[in-house]
Amino acid sequence: MSRIFSLMLAGLVLYTSPAMADTLKIGVIGAGKVGGTLGTLWVKAGHSVMFSSRHPEALADLVKEAGPNARAGSVTEAAAWGDVIVLSVPYGAMPALSEQLKGKLDGKVIFSTSNPFGGRDADVGRKALDMGVALADQQYLPGVHLVRAFNAIGFASMKGLSGKNKAIPVFADDAQARDIGVRLVRDAGFVPVLFPLARANEGLPGGPLSGVWREADLKQRRGVGELCQNVEATCAEAR
Numbered sequence: 001m002s003r004i005f006s007l008m009l010a011g012l013v014l015y016t017s018p019a020m021a022d023t024l025k026i027g028v029i030g031a032g033k034v035g036g037t038l039g040t041l042w043v044k045a046g047h048s049v050m051f052s053s054r055h056p057e058a059l060a061d062l063v064k065e066a067g068p069n070a071r072a073g074s075v076t077e078a079a080a081w082g083d084v085i086v087l088s089v090p091y092g093a094m095p096a097l098s099e100q101l102k103g104k105l106d107g108k109v110i111f112s113t114s115n116p117f118g119g120r121d122a123d124v125g126r127k128a129l130d131m132g133v134a135l136a137d138q139q140y141l142p143g144v145h146l147v148r149a150f151n152a153i154g155f156a157s158m159k160g161l162s163g164k165n166k167a168i169p170v171f172a173d174d175a176q177a178r179d180i181g182v183r184l185v186r187d188a189g190f191v192p193v194l195f196p197l198a199r200a201n202e203g204l205p206g207g208p209l210s211g212v213w214r215e216a217d218l219k220q221r222r223g224v225g226e227l228c229q230n231v232e233a234t235c236a237e238a239r
């Protein structure tokens, strides 16, 4: 009896998992150059996107251009609405967003393109660079499934190189973040190559994993042999 119940429960979890859904509801926080470009690519790929802003009324043109599955909302509306939340803000906004969204993102996948810079983002940026950007993200947003991607490709190339078989690194550790991250990178027209979150600083602008790649070259940077000794799943994907 309890086995049947477990199987039903497992089926329900699989059925309701965002990773399994045909299309995703993507809440974009920071609908500027990057959030606007990626969100538009995802609408074209069939997903539903809520672009958000502290001034959502300013997003009318973007919503119109993206297509019928796009809408606009406030930052808290997008955080509540999305199965996946794309965070595309200057890193200096992280402390304020952390306060504003406290407890509202628990258990969600956060897909961050947000980069810390020592100049633009002052102390907040320097601290994140020093401790490691993924660790900093998780301190600002505890309890989320974090994936980082599109951190070191210019927003114009996100559009211009979409569909051209170019690879970019995707940094994630847990299965949900990895599945959604890989899927969203593919649906934006790029080839995802997985790396652990601990290497996320290498994917920042100017880092050894920045830019766009041939898939084979980027995979070489992953040190496949090393990973295979420890993580069977990553090993299988790497081949």
Ligand SMILES: NC(=O)c1ccc[n+]([C@@H]2O[C@H](COP(=O)([O-])OP(=O)(O)OC[C@H]3O[C@@H](n4cnc5c(N)ncnc54)[C@H](OP(=O)(O)O)[C@@H]3O)[C@@H](O)[C@H]2O)c1
Pocket (backbone or CB within 6 Å): 029, 030, 031, 032, 033, 034, 035, 052, 053, 054, 055, 075, 088, 089, 090, 091, 093, 096, 097, 113, 114, 115, 116, 150, 151, 152, 153, 154, 155, 156
């Ligand atoms: N530009 C690129 O080519 C590129 C490439 C890769 C990664 N990145 C990184 O991606 C992030 C976004 O870059 P971007 O070029 O798209 O910047 P952007 O055009 O300036 O857009 C950033 C957006 O962040 C929002 N924002 C700022 N402070 C906020 C806060 N406290 N709460 C909520 N939203 C806030 C702003 O929205 P509202 O003012 O409408 O609220 C703005 O639209 C940055 O971390 C950047 O380093 C940029």
